[in-house]
């Protein structure tokens with residue numbers, strides 16, 4: 001199994017459970033690992049056969065910027081579902097973090113894995 005990844009994709013969005021968090025955009029950071037078979041793209045040197053991380057990033061940004069979730073859990077599940085459905089990704093691991101959201105911690109958030117890992 002090969003992995004195409006995106007690290008520390010920073011997006012501004014409304015997220016959080018507190019009143020002040022409903023009024024100001026905060027930064028969330030996305031790390032994403034996606035199962036892929038990169039061999040055909042490598043053999044042909046053709047983006048048509050690649051899992052295009054630029055296209056995935058643009059889709060995630062569009063979704064997150066237009067959302068105003070309360071919980072990081074909701075946003076993480078939505079991102080995982082759209083990446084799997086729209087880019088035909090069989091398995092992914094997603095870390096969604098809120099830098100600076102908790103005093104004393106660099107960031108907080110969660111890590112989820114969805115789908116089945118190909119052999």
Ligand SMILES: Nc1nc2c(c(=O)[nH]1)N=C([C@H](O)[C@@H](O)CO)CN2
Pocket residue numbers: 015016017018021070071072073098101102
């Ligand atoms: N498991 C979670 N815990 C908390 C969340 C969350 O989204 N998931 N959110 C908050 C607040 O919005 C926090 O980020 C503000 O500092 C608290 N706990």
